[in-house]
Amino acid sequence: MTSSRARSIARWGIIVLVGGYLLLPLVAMAEFSTRGDFGTRTLGAYAAILEDPNLIDAILLTVTIAVLTAGGMLFLLIPTMAWTYIRVPGLKRAVEFLCLLPLAIPAVVLVVGIVPIYQILSRATRGNALTLAFIDIILVLPYAHRALDAGLKSIDVTTLAEAARSLGASWPRVMFQIIAPNLRGAILSAVVITVALVLGEYTISSLLNYDTLQVIIALLGQRDAFIAVAVSLAALAFAFVLVLGIAIFGAERRRSQPVEEPAT
């Protein structure tokens, strides 16, 4: 009795202390970004976000890159990974290894080696910042692979593919109209982690001199700390809602599955 009581006290003590330590800077951001003149409170810094053309441009650019990255990632990974399940299981480990490799190659190292490739790319596209999607796809591979692999494991890919093929479906149709719809949950979490990583990406874009959201936020920090802190907090809050939404959605699905099962 006393032992479980002590445990509960220790538990809440840790949550309050360590959690508080982590939350403190976020609270400080909220406090700092709402400061007005003479001790008043204002949301002026948040309103100013929408009036800063550089910031709006950067947000639009980064969101576009995020969409391209997510699309490219799905287009590259789903057929490849599904194919390792259907026909070439011997390559499953090789694909997994390559997808996890970015964890061992720091982004700041990758950018050093990718400079010559981007010189060619930017000459061909006149310095279009959307080409960042190419390298962002590499950065998201470890997380996207994990999400999609969990999805592929939970369905019977081979049977689905064989059934569809025997009814005359082409391979592209099998991939995108049969397998992909069955991976909805996995695709959703792969996309969310992709969008979050692209919105937060700074290393590559700043060293290749592209004005993405994080680069503009970092620049703003030297000019107007209040707006910079306001955007940062807004972006963190946005990412939090996104990630929490996926977690709750995932939990709902898991809970509803046993109910669905007898029906199938």
Next chain:
Amino acid sequence: MTTDVASGSREGAGLAEGGAGSARARRVTPYLPMVPFFVYVTIFMLLPTAFVLVGAFQTADGGFTLENLAAIFGQGQFLQAFGRSIQLSVVTAIIGAGLGGLLAWAVATGGRSGWLRQLVVAASGVLAQFGGVMLAFAFLAAYGFGGLVTVVFKAATGFDITADSTWLYSMTGLILVYTLFQIPLMVIVFLPALDGLRQEWYDASASLGGSSWSFWRHVGGPILAPSFLGALLLLFANAFSAYATAAALVSQGSPIVPLQIREALTSETVVGQENVGKALALGMIVIVIAVMGLYALVQRRAGRWLR
């Protein structure tokens, strides 16, 4: 199996033009759909890495040299940067693993599906993987000039922590700001290991008269030790590779290796040292690969009890 053979020959005809008849084409065609992926990762990951590895041993006009590596070992600033990077990574890995491990335990004992757990996991994911530049601002909003902690602390004790502000942008500041993403990363990677500890083991230990301490000493500790060690290594690699937070915080000087690489990439390079950036990058790869290799070994052992 029979349908497989039937559809295999049909798809062979579709993919390899006219080669359906030859046995060689039939052996190769199953691998064709894998080509785009391998080409893509070659261009955007393997090739750049190869450029770094080769470039580290090249002069500006492509000749072989050991000068770049010699510069790293010869010039104090580079060696010091590696020393500081390693120190920063070790210290924040230990703090992160300690505090993050405690927080993970506190959350895990609340059960697998509580609202608190979902909140903590989501917030940890955001801070650990999305923080970057924004954490530098969070740090300054709290501990910088006129920051919340600075103001409150001064009001309470009369001491201004920013009176000498150099600590904000030096190792002390970096350590503090790095804990803001290291602790959350620990929560994410250590929670699954804690979930593997079964209540039955605790009950069994208690029914044999074991105290809470003896449970951790003889059961929980040994089972979690490999996972904890693995998490420590992962946290080290994470801090060692991190760039964004430090880059946004420190605009003058380059105390750690990633910032030295920034300097090498952005400033006018000294003649004869064009490829020092690549040598620095090579040094980072060697250290991170060694640590991740150890991590993979430890992880295999950790998987034994955690099913």
